Structures are given as C-alpha cells and as structure tokens.
Amino acid sequence: MSVFFKDISPGNPVKKGDAEDLLKKIGVAIDDKDSDDYNLLLAAVHDCAEHISNLPDYQPVPDTKQYPRENIRRPTQEEQEFGHAWAHKFLIRGNRDGGPMAGKSATVKDCIAVAGVPQFYGSDAFPAWTPSTDATVVTRLLDAGADIVGTSTCENFCNSTASFTSAQGTIDNPHHAGYSAGGSTSGGSALVGSGMVDVTVGTDQGGSIRVPSALCGCVGLKPTHGLVPYTGFTSGDAVDDHAGPITRTVMDNAACLDAIAGYDGIDDRSLGAGEHGSHGFAEALRSCPATGNAFPLAGIKIGVLKEGFGHDAMQPEVRDVVLDAVRKFEQLGASVQEVSVPAHMEGPAVWTIQQRISGTLTILGQAHGRRGLYLTEFEHARLPWTTENFRKLFPSTQNTVINGLYLMDKFPGLYGKTMNIGRQISDAFDLALQDVDLLVMPTTPFVAPRHGSRGTPRQCFEPTIGLTVNTAVFNVTGHPALSLPVGFAPAREDETVALPVGMQIVGGKWQEKMIYRVAHEWETAFNWRTCRYMAKESQQDDLPKVQYTVEVSPVVA
C-alpha cells in the first residue's frame, strides 16, 4: 500500500475516465491532458481507503466486568408500558459505594450505546445494531450509583416530536391513552412521567427532550451545547445535538446532570464543559440559602418572552396556565417583565435549513468536521441506502433527506449564511439575558395532540405542526433550556381531558444553576398537579416591556 502513486496495488479498480465521471456529478471537467495523472492519484487514494478499511476500529472498551449486563431482552407485550415505551429491558447495577444517583433507576434513550444491547434508533430500515462500546453517560450513570434498567424507545431516527413514528410502535401519553407522549424521547418521558423509572437520559436536536417532557409532565433539561458529551450517541447533527436528563423533580435532574456533565477527553463539543464531577448542580440547590424564605427569588429578574406567546398555533389555555405560573414567580419575590426578542421568530426557518442540510449529511453517513467517537458499527448497519430500506423510514425522516438534497442543489452556500444568522439570534438572546436572568415561555404552544395517522406523508406531519416553535431555536443558539411542568390544560380535541403544560425556562450559556434554582423554588412552593386551567374573563397584560434586537452589521468588503 502506498499513499503515493508509485506502486498502486494489483487489484486496484480505478480506471480511465473515473475522475471525469466523478466531476460530472458537479457539472465540471478537467483538462484532457491531465486525465491520466488524476486517475493515477485516484487509484492511490483508493488504496489508502482500503488500508483504513482493513484496520481494526478504535472505540472505548466498556467495563462489563464491573458492570455486567443481566437478562437483555426485548420485552413481551405484558412487560411493555404505554404501548411500546421499552426498547430493551435489562439490568446493569450501578456502583454500590453510594453516589449522586444511588438508588435511582434509569433508562437511556434508544440512540445511546449500551455495549451488548441491540439498538433500533426507532427504525426497522436495517437490523438493530449492537454497540461494542458504552456511551460516556452510561459509564457515568453507573459510576454515580444509578441502576440502568433498559433502553427506552425513541422516534424514527429521533426525527419527530410525535410518538407514533417509531418502527417499534406508538407510545401513549401516561396521563391519557390515545394522546401523544411527544418525541423523540418518547418512551423515556412516558416511563418517567408515570413514575415507572426515575430518570431517562434523552437527546434533543429541536425539542426532543423538552417537548415530551412538557407533554408527559416531566422536568426535562436541554443543557448548554456541549455540557454533556455526546460520545456513544447516534448523532442527528453535531451543531444541534444535546443530551440531558428527564426526571420528575428538579433536584433529581440536577443530580443526574452532575453525574453526566463534563468533558470526557473524546467529544470536542464538550471541550468547554468543565471537569466531570466539578459542577455541583444538586449541591447548589441543597445549600441554596434562600430556600424556605418567604421570598426566595428576591433579586431575580425574569423576562417573559413576548414572541414565545405569539404563534398562530398557541392554545389560549396553555398561554393562561403559563402566565399563571409566571405570576407565581412574583409571589416568590422575583421581578417579572415582558421582553421582546424579534429574532426569536426567525428560529424555525433557520433551524429548518440548518437541520435539513446537516441532518441529510448525517443520515447519508457524511458526518464530518468533529473530533469525537464515530459509531462505525451503526454506519455499517445502515449504509448504503437502498430504495427498499429508504422507504421503511418514517416520512419525516425521508422528508429530511429530500429537503436537504434540494437545499444543497438549489441553494449552494446557504448553510453558511444560516449558521451566521443563527449566531445573530444567539447574540440577540445574549443581549436580552444581560438584563434579565432568565426568559420564560410555553415549552410547546399546545398540549399533547391525539396520535396522528400513518396514512399519507402529509397526515404523518399533522400532529406536530408548530410544536417546536419555542424549542428548536435554542438548539440553533445552544442556550440551556428546561421544561418545568406547571399545570394542566384541556386537550384541544376534548375539553374533559386534562393534559400537562410545560413552561420553558431559558438561561444564559452555562447558567444551568440559575435555571435550576428558579425551577426548584417554583416546584417547592407550588404543586403543579393541582394547577388547573380556569377560564377567566380576561387575561390582562400588565408587564413592563423592553425590546431587544441586534442590528445586522453591514458586511465590510
């Protein structure tokens, strides 16, 4: 083997005209007289690729001695919950020396590698693949004393916020069968919301931790981008990827984040995440001097994001339950004002372009540009795509690829501009967060919808239209955002059905402690399960207003 063109291997398949054929795909051609040279160089790179293909892979070795996996199985129908919430059941006992997660039961979403446990990724387009490594968070949960009792079902390629898109089946809302559990961390949120398990680690590229948390009545945190290493997770896209805890209480959430946060020496997204074990999120809540005082949030400034209430899809009852929850912050001593960040409204379009292009590259196996662990076994399991496999993807996943190919074809270079506008939105929120400590808004504009139908591709999208208007923008900006259950509102389809409402609390980057503090005080002072929507004569809006925008700076030539 030589990376030079001196001794090409005997079986090398590169032949005359190959370089020309490749360039035809982008509509250009090389000079005829250079053809032989370029084909020789192509043959050399082929040998180089063969050489790498034949090397053994290099992945972290799981500690199956200290953490053996017992009784790995696909649950029977009797063992299932909420339809299909479990992907696999098993038991891995955590460290018995006591730790922040001692005595807690946990699942991880079925896109997180657990060595020896087959992973579906919500799909049946390829056989379940079995990781040979443990994700960093798996090792850390076990070290922290949690028992991992299974993998919980995720939506198809984690690509929908509905809970009927997984090839493993539909997941029911734990508060009412027939309604969505949200997605894509659907199974885990149903199991946690119902009390079956204490914690699930989820992932969020556009709302997939926060949406199901809101719909199932869980506390779900999408941390600052990079705080939790993504090592051993199937990636949606390195820009959008966030991992975080879904729990029933803020305290449990903080304890889980303590267990899983911090750089692991592998994922370059986490280079700024600080040392593992150094954060003290739960400790900060336990030792919070204000807890128990009459006005524990005195001095805290909360901004009510005007644009977060202004969508077409906004359900008035959800708005009212969230505004009632906001007024409760005032009872705790916080000051509350309305804040306008017009750039928020650009979030859905910016997210869509960014996610379609990068999501397509990832689905096609073209992930690149990051230092980290690549799940090569998964790549082998699903690639190359065939028509037969592709058609088995849920329509939202197929649509991502169709959209991405279109955008790359018709709008070359748009990705870069999208990233720049995304940074502009981030700057606008940073500016607003200089004056207020936190921003609040409904996590989702409406409560759990009824399950959609798997009829036509269009029908498959129906239940989730508008669901991520307040969540996806913070995947673009990377700000931490937590969904806190704050009460119940009636189902859109049936006013006798009461479903959970989530309030999204957004903080400055790396300001998880501030989010946790405010959420913890709210949760300690009020019982969200008794906060029900009540029809009012009128909701009057008496909050002081401030508007934040960031000027677009002219491009200097």
Ligand SMILES: NC(=O)c1ccccc1
């Ligand atoms: N994984 C996600 O957060 C997601 C949400 C909505 C659509 C696609 C992906």
